[in-house]
Amino acid sequence: MDTAKLVEALTQHPFLEGLDQQAAEKLASMAEPVEFEKDEIIFREGDEYSAFFLLLSGVVALEVTSAGRILRLQTLSAGEELGWSSLLSSNRKYFQARCLEPVQTLAFDGGDLRKACEEDCHFGYALMSRVLRVVARRLQVTRLQLTDSYSYPGAKEG
Amino acid sequence: MIAESPSLARGPWPLAPVENSMATLPAMVTRVAKETADTFTLTLEAGSGRRLPPFSPGQFSMLYVFGIGELPISISGDPHDAEHLVYTVRSVGLATNALVTRQCGDAVGVRGPFGTSWPLAEIRGKDILIVAGGIGLAPLRPAIYHLARHRADYGRIVILYGARSPQDLLYRKALAEWGRLSDAQVLSTVDYGGTSWRGHVGVVTTLFRFVRLWPSNAAALICGPEIMMRYVVRELEHRGLDGADIYLSMERNMKCAVGFCGHCQCGPYFVCKDGPVFSYAQVKGLLDKYEL
Secondary structure, three states: OOHHHHHHHHHHOHHHOOOOHHHHHHHHHHOEEEEEOOOOEEEOOOOEOOEEEEEEEOEEEEEEEEOOEEEEEEEEEOOOEEOHHHHOOOOEOOOEEEEOOOEEEEEEEHHHHHHHHHHOHHHHHHHHHHHHHHHHHHHHHHHHHHOOHHHOOOOOOO | OOOOOHHHHOOOOOOOOOOOOOOOEEEEEEEEEEOOOOEEEEEEEOOOOOOOOOOOOOOEEEEEEOOOEEEEEEEOOOOOOOOEEEEEEEOOOHHHHHHHOOOOOOEEEEEEEEOOOOOOOOOOOOEEEEEEEHHHHHHHHHHHHHHHHOHHHOOOEEEEEEEOOHHHOOOHHHHHHHHOOOOEEEEEEEOOEOOOOOOEEOOHHHHHHHOOOOHHHEEEEEEOOHHHHHHHHHHHHHOOOOHHHEEEEOOOOOOOOOOOOOOOEEOOEEHHHHOOEEEHHHHOOOOOOOOO
16 A cells, blocks of 8 residues: 555544644554454454554454453444554553454554654644544443443333 | 324324223233343233224333233334234343243233324434334334334434343344345444354444434434433434434333323423333433432
């Protein structure tokens, strides 16, 4: 994928909605198209893994394993982001990411992104405010998930 | 045009009061189908050449398990089936457990139908978004049957359904069939899934990103836990849907079903009589109150 196509793919991704051209080009210079096969594990719980992905197609499941049992907690698909914690200093993964379908992504190295943010605070603010939006959205749906509202005894009986 | 049954033509509110609303009619259980580990669908018929009263989608009946107690249960069957009344019941206590363990041939008392209905006549011509959570799909199923039967009278149909786990999804076969209707989209999600579940995992609001809505010509019908409905309404408002085009089925502790006892009071409304289906414009401000 050449730079122009990368910029186009980036600017069409909801994560970068409203990002100025200069910042988009900077991101494009750090992006690498990466594809995964169906059922491929992108990373496992406990892995040191520094990539941040923008998903272009396919579905990825976030899972936790316990006593030989796998619990699927969330699915992510085109237009969403995977591995936002790579933008923090620790890259240790708390979940396992498994492709439920063939997946196309744009991948970024978390270390490179952090360095770019430190060198250019305008770019850093633009990127981190978008990451914060992702985290806030994930937190909101996780809280709603935690209410376990469907099992509440007062939920409709019929 | 819809070949209007008398009950559908009347619109959502108010429906004419049911005759002999305090009289319990005996009905016979003719079928019990297990939907999930704790949820069953019961089919009742009057027997002896009698007919059970007609209903509008969204209404409920009071079902009496003789010697145990009476329960408000939404009607979940086809409104065009004049012979049967169908109820999907989750076993969560003594009376509901007694109800779901009825056998074919057992008698159950029926009062009603009661309450307001989904405004199917008023929303003709619009795109219809149905959002259900858990057993909240049951009161919406009669509306979906109606939409399917009168497909040409409505725009795009989108059904978003959330459940706790894949094992808790209701009406799986019907969900697949509804997905094959023309210009229809059916998406299910679960809060937690195992590896055999290949569908979406996440709360039902996460499905909105897959839906294209034209808010100026759309209506939403929502039923599920109130927490879920609040978040769904927020998403819909964020997407520009007017509160008057959002309809919810509320649940309170309904006892008499005719607005006398006050058990189901919610602000200025008796849910049994003024609901259970309300427009969001009516109940805005009441959904997130701890106590009224």
